[in-house]
Amino acid sequence: MTVELVNTGSELLFGKILNTHQQxxxxxxxxxxxxxxxxxxVPDTGESIEQAVREALARADLVITTGGLGPTCDDLTRERIASLLGRRLxxxxxxxxxxxxxxxGRRLTVPARTVVETMVPEGAEVLPNHFGTAPGLAMQVSPNPFRPAGAGSWLVMLPGPPRELRPMFEQILLPRLKSWFPxxxxxxxxxxxxxxxxxxxxxxxxxxPLQxxxxxxxxxxxxxxxxEVDVRFVxxxxGAEAQVAQAEAITRGLVGANIFGAEDDVLESVIVREFQSRGLRLALAESCTGGHIANRITNIPGASAVLLAGYVTYANASKIRELGVSPVTLEKQGAVSEETVREMALGARRVSGADYAIAVTGIAGPSGGSEEKPVGLVYIGVAGPKEVTVLRKVNAFDRETFKYLTAQQAMMLLWRAVVAPE
Amino acid sequence: MTVELVNTGSELLFGKILNTHQQxxxxxxxxxxxxxxxxxxVPDTGESIEQAVREALARADLVITTGGLGPTCDDLTRERIASLLGRRLxxxxxxxxxxxxxxxGRRLTVPARTVVETMVPEGAEVLPNHFGTAPGLAMQVSPNPFRPAGAGSWLVMLPGPPRELRPMFEQILLPRLKSWFPxxxxxxxxxxxxxxxxxxxxxxxxxxPLQxxxxxxxxxxxxxxxxEVDVRFVxxxxGAEAQVAQAEAITRGLVGANIFGAEDDVLESVIVREFQSRGLRLALAESCTGGHIANRITNIPGASAVLLAGYVTYANASKIRELGVSPVTLEKQGAVSEETVREMALGARRVSGADYAIAVTGIAGPSGGSEEKPVGLVYIGVAGPKEVTVLRKVNAFDRETFKYLTAQQAMMLLWRAVVAPE
Structure with a gap:
């Protein structure tokens, strides 16, 4: 079964918004x-939409369009597809x-323009929209006048806003797909x-081993x-179920220490879940990551029960005052050093009363590096009930990649300390 | 002048990566x-690439492809385009x-496979790659066998990695575009x-007024x-220059207090710039935004000279200990209250020695709301040398949107206090 997507919207071609529907x-x-x-x-012009849909119908078993179903004058998808297929509305x-x-429900009067949203092409099925006004539409194009062998296709129109499209796909379209294409x-x-x-x-x-x-x-x-590296078995x-289970078992046996989750897991969600289920509390002391780890942890619902405190201690004075790092250490070893990160992690754990603390200190760049301590150098420490583990890395990337990668390393270090101590 | 883009890469069609090239x-x-x-x-199959490029050449004055120029077996763009146009390599x-x-430069031996990257189609110009190994390629397709009127087109192949593509576009391709299409x-x-x-x-x-x-x-x-709302004049x-200048002047006269920048400015870059040029220092006390503001501020190079300290004070104990918020205030007014945010802002400013401090406390959800204090309620405070300003908002969105929007409001409040006090 082959699928083609047609995303309509001039704002996509102006580069004003990122097309997240595709992914x-x-x-x-x-x-x-x-x-x-x-x-x-394609842009919101009738001709572009018609051409793209016609070409897609000539090739694919299923064509999905997004956008152009709303009430404004540049919403043309419904109308142009009906006309392309010679169906009345x-x-x-x-x-x-x-x-x-x-x-x-919003105590508003119905705008007159929404009447176009009620129009449905002959033979099309309405896919109800529980989060907006424009419904999706699904129709079988059979015979399909654009396909060489005359084989039929399905055509589905979904609304543009992700908040409407995603639940409509999951709740309404998915069961239909399963019956159309068993x-x-x-x-x-x-x-x-x-x-x-x-x-x-x-x-x-x-x-x-998997060969x-x-x-x-x-x-x-x-x-x-x-x-991160995803490993994917299809x-x-x-025998698919048994095959994939066997592949997973082999993989876990070989690189189990590197596997932190499955499917849509991210390190921060795995950490919040593990801390919640074990009743543990976390503290963060971030210098060069500047709140990036705290931000990712607090993106996860339930983080407030886990994260006791976060410290963004860019300045030395702040490392001394908030975390109790010794001025002598900072003077002798420097802010970016194993000893400093160790004191930061211990200080964050002690001051906050958390079970575990992550500390990070490094040189994010683009400036501030030296021969001995280059841009990208970072020390990561995790203090737990028993010990402090320190990791030294050189993540020589642009500033945002540096922060992201350092956060990955720090969260993995924490995850191992808590879940899979070696 | 019309342009079409062809993004090659099976990972795009698997939904494994987001297509940021398009935007x-x-x-x-x-x-x-x-x-x-x-x-x-289109996926990395020779046929899909050829078909997409042929169709694009039939319509556009300029066709830009991305990806498929590397050394591995699924990098087929160069070869298939050369064969499509009957050019030798x-x-x-x-x-x-x-x-x-x-x-x-990396003290590595040259892998044998990279030899394919040195192959250039007859008549094509090499666009040097300063950040990788695969060069871009540009060629004039004239006469263009796929175009009805036989009009010529330009065909440009850019490498897939954004870190290589973007500087190549800006530094190498852009001046050529200006000469090809004055x-x-x-x-x-x-x-x-x-x-x-x-x-x-x-x-x-x-x-x-702009009509x-x-x-x-x-x-x-x-x-x-x-x-945020962007206002765009083209x-x-x-007379274009004068027209746009006049439009800008009219707009600044009417909504100047809402304009924080131009072109690619973001609030955090504008704030770091203003603080740097005025020699000011900043502190952040974040409860419900959980480090989101600190993360955005520290994404900007130079932030280390501006941000003295950030506090992620989810827990009440942390608000008391780090910021000196009164336990009585927390008890009587609650953690999400005007008085608490005021004490957080004053405390962050005092403890860190900063000139300005932002404080945020609210209910990010999805749970934790009440009739009186619903999910999305947030108090934002900015403490400066003269006064504390407090804003109350109800940002009833999903967790990440809540954090983002609250950060926008907080940074705007700070920006106004520093740059454009009313």
Missing amino acids: WLCRRLTDLGHAVLRQVA FPDASVAENIARYFA QSEGFVCRTLKTTGIGESSMEEKIGE PLVDAGMELGFCARVG GRGP | WLCRRLTDLGHAVLRQVA FPDASVAENIARYFA QSEGFVCRTLKTTGIGESSMEEKIGE PLVDAGMELGFCARVG GRGP
């Missing part, structure tokens, strides 16, 4: 075992009701999240990000 | 006065030299960055983001 939809469709073969973005009472309910065979997709090991080392360690499973048809994939057919 | 290139091209009419993403000595220099008429694009005012209020205030300029041909655009022709 989100591609990922969800891939997870479901479907192959997205092309994605196109009829008002739909269920949509009108949903719109009336939406505005009544996966006759089993399909299992499993992603393990790892950190602290590069993509090529990972491949070196697990490639050969028999790959030879038997299982897909093995790697995806490297800053400070199995198809009746 | 970045579209924005830069739009700023230069060019119209991007279509963007396509020749090794280029300047590229080989650059590659040798690249690896020598803007015969003047072209001026100016964006004013505003905050603290909604898109529709903005349009209400400046729309009518005469719009009638005279100037484009007026708005782009709303979380806590002028063309000999």
